Amino acid sequence: MALLELSHVETYYGDSHILFDLSLTVEAGEVVCLLGRNGAGKTTTVRTIIGLTPPHTGRVILRGRDVAGFAPFRVVRLGIGFVPEDRRIFPNLTVHENLEVARRTWGNGRAGPWTEDRVFELFPILRERARQLGGTLSGGEQQMLTIARTLMGNPEVLLLDEPSEGLAPLVVETLRQQLGRLKASGLTMVLAEQNVRFVSELGDRVYIVEKGMVRYQDSMATFLADPEVRRAYLAV
Amino acid sequence: MSGLSVGMFLFLVSVGMSLIFGVTRIVNLAHGSFYMVGAYLMVTLVEVLPDRPWAFWVALLLAPLGVAMLGGVIEIGLLRLIYRRDPLMQLILTFGLILVIGTLVLLAWGPDNKSVPRPAALAGSVRVFGQPFPSYYVLVLGLAPLVALALWLVFYRTRWGMLIRAATVDREMLGALGVNVAALYTQVFVFGSALAGLGGALAAPTVAVALGMDGDVLTTAFVVVVIGGLGSFAGSFISALLVGLLQSFGILVFPAVSIVLLFAIMAVVLIVRPWGLLGRPEQ
Numbered sequence A: 001m002a003l004l005e006l007s008h009v010e011t012y013y014g015d016s017h018i019l020f021d022l023s024l025t026v027e028a029g030e031v032v033c034l035l036g037r038n039g040a041g042k043t044t045t046v047r048t049i050i051g052l053t054p055p056h057t058g059r060v061i062l063r064g065r066d067v068a069g070f071a072p073f074r075v076v077r078l079g080i081g082f083v084p085e086d087r088r089i090f091p092n093l094t095v096h097e098n099l100e101v102a103r104r105t106w107g108n109g110r111a112g113p114w115t116e117d118r119v120f121e122l123f124p125i126l127r128e129r130a131r132q133l134g135g136t137l138s139g140g141e142q143q144m145l146t147i148a149r150t151l152m153g154n155p156e157v158l159l160l161d162e163p164s165e166g167l168a169p170l171v172v173e174t175l176r177q178q179l180g181r182l183k184a185s186g187l188t189m190v191l192a193e194q195n196v197r198f199v200s201e202l203g204d205r206v207y208i209v210e211k212g213m214v215r216y217q218d219s220m221a222t223f224l225a226d227p228e229v230r231r232a233y234l235a236v
Numbered sequence B: 001m002s003g004l005s006v007g008m009f010l011f012l013v014s015v016g017m018s019l020i021f022g023v024t025r026i027v028n029l030a031h032g033s034f035y036m037v038g039a040y041l042m043v044t045l046v047e048v049l050p051d052r053p054w055a056f057w058v059a060l061l062l063a064p065l066g067v068a069m070l071g072g073v074i075e076i077g078l079l080r081l082i083y084r085r086d087p088l089m090q091l092i093l094t095f096g097l098i099l100v101i102g103t104l105v106l107l108a109w110g111p112d113n114k115s116v117p118r119p120a121a122l123a124g125s126v127r128v129f130g131q132p133f134p135s136y137y138v139l140v141l142g143l144a145p146l147v148a149l150a151l152w153l154v155f156y157r158t159r160w161g162m163l164i165r166a167a168t169v170d171r172e173m174l175g176a177l178g179v180n181v182a183a184l185y186t187q188v189f190v191f192g193s194a195l196a197g198l199g200g201a202l203a204a205p206t207v208a209v210a211l212g213m214d215g216d217v218l219t220t221a222f223v224v225v226v227i228g229g230l231g232s233f234a235g236s237f238i239s240a241l242l243v244g245l246l247q248s249f250g251i252l253v254f255p256a257v258s259i260v261l262l263f264a265i266m267a268v269v270l271i272v273r274p275w276g277l278l279g280r281p282e283q
């Protein structure tokens, strides 16, 4: 059984139909990449999973349980972590406080591996900034804080929406290595991206979304070997 | 000096109002009614509790608790239904609550003004700068910095305070991090109601407890919150002291225009800094 599965999902914003019969599966321990141009429906897919934009029909199945229609906080407490594309750190809270509000306080006390100390090991710059207000961080530091914050909830599946967007090349490289360490630790991830180079080593499998539909799915290796696919569905 | 005490009552009411708005985005017009209920509960509690020195203090504790329960019932029973609705609906609902609570208070306590005796230990007066000054006001003034400090500790030194400050900027994100924001709304509403109740209970021995006190305090608290900046804790504190002083001195110097003066200041603040003295502009 897949850890996470979307089954024939149809999602709307008000009257506009965005996702069409979208299905995908995520097995425990793998990194699934969701690729597609701007406006393809990557963010909407991620928002559908976490419950911010619940699907009109179709199911979101987490460990065999349909969580479609659950409030986002319930989905999070069942083990899904969400890193939004616009970062949305709390600018009026310090770095430490941003982490603290997201700390896992639910469940049976078995908090999981991620503590403030552990996320500081992964993102050392955040330790230096711990007393600083979130709003004073640079773009790259904010991106690291968003990921660190979500890790504090000790998710089983981490959803990342375009983490490399808008970052300087050097910062993107650092972030790529950090996500690599997360993957090595066994964390399951869904990585929505446009930047193929960013995900080429991280990802195990690829789904390409266009106009709210899955147009292609295969292993990362097969995808990388076929430049035609990239030309057809992604900005080159 | 009595202006500062008035400022203290105002602070308690307006910081709760500001807190509730900051988190839930509800402008709670019934907040003055919570203050009034706090004062009326004080009347009854002081009457029914045995005539002992501790009775006043127990009443001072129980009255806000009663108001907190009222706030909880209103939040869970009514406000939850309308958070996503048009803000106008919220204004209509909370305005309706003013009328309902006013009527219920009239039915329960009758139309006559009530008074609450000051506790025996504080019934006299002390001399400050050669002027006689009621001892009860000394208590209120002594309490003001303590309450402000306690609130500061709650907001800036507890996880609950962090959640509240996070909720004032991005409720959706907070929920997407696993926080039960609906429960937080209820807690904040209950807490804000308790503060208004405490304001009313503390003010009760200094005023005539009467049916109109909800409207009076609501108007002034509203001005305080607007001047200080909706959702700003320090702003509410400073602006409550300012407005309290202004009201008392205004009434001494030119009584007829003191309320006009108040609104004139609010208008100036709104023009110069629409988000209030210490508030944050909306993004």
Ligand SMILES: Nc1ncnc2c1ncn2[C@@H]1O[C@H](COP(=O)(O)OP(=O)(O)O)[C@@H](O)[C@H]1O
Residues within 6 Å of the ligand: A013, A016, A018, A036, A037, A038, A039, A040, A041, A042, A043, A044, A045
């Ligand atoms: N809040 C919204 N209301 C209506 N349409 C939206 C909204 N957000 C996104 N869309 C539309 O949904 C489609 C998919 O958007 P999105 O999921 O954000 O794409 P991506 O993340 O792949 O760039 C786009 O056509 C976009 O215009």
Ligand SMILES: [Mg+2]
Residues within 6 Å of the ligand: A039, A042, A043, A044, A085, A161, A162
């Ligand atoms: Mg997007």
